[in-house]
Amino acid sequence: MRRIHVALGDSFTAGPLIPDPVGPPFGCLRSGRNWVRLLAAAHRAVLRDASCSGATVAKLSRRQPVADGANPAQLGRLDAGTTLVTLQIGGNDLGFGAVVLRCLALLPVGSPCRNRYAPDGTDRLAARVDALAPRIGAAIEVIRRRAPAARIALVG
Numbered sequence: 001m002r003r004i005h006v007a008l009g010d011s012f013t014a015g016p017l018i019p020d021p022v023g024p025p026f027g028c029l030r031s032g033r034n035w036v037r038l039l040a041a042a043h044r045a046v047l048r049d050a051s052c053s054g055a056t057v058a059k060l061s062r063r064q065p066v067a068d069g070a071n072p073a074q075l076g077r078l079d080a081g082t083t084l085v086t087l088q089i090g091g092n093d094l095g096f097g098a099v100v101l102r103c104l105a106l107l108p109v110g111s112p113c114r115n116r117y118a119p120d121g122t123d124r125l126a127a128r129v130d131a132l133a134p135r136i137g138a139a140i141e142v143i144r145r146r147a148p149a150a151r152i153a154l155v156g
Contacts (some may be wrong), residue, residue, distance in 0.1 A: 026067075
């Protein structure tokens with residue numbers, strides 16, 4: 001049986017700054033040695049790497065403009081022959097980059113992240129994750145419809 005792995009996701013999947021960028025589009029900053037390529041090679045699977053840096057859950061279903069063109073809708077890479085789907089998405093929806101910058105401290109003293117996102121004991125980051133869950137669930141339903149025989153692995 002021919003194994004077809006479709007990789008969906010953002011920069012954590014695409015692997016920007018890992019050597020040997022591949023395209024098109026090169027604006028997705030997809031690496032020729034990202035973890036999904038290593039996994040597919042280890043399992044002798046045909047890989048359709050649809051990942052793109054900057055992707056959000058909404059961009060899974062529509063084209064994503066990048067510096068040198070556009071990445072086609074990631075969900076468009078799925079079909080009935082797909083045997084494995086890996087989905088690693090949500091960091092851009094949660095503002096991961098800004099969170100990291102706000103949580104960094106020049107001195108390893110204090111609790112800048114807790115002070116910013118849970119000053120009153122209510123975890124605002126956890127609330128963002130909870131709010132994102134239904135959108136990820138909806139994306140999984142689309143994956144199931146387009147690739148009914150595929151195993152779906154959520155990666156975080």
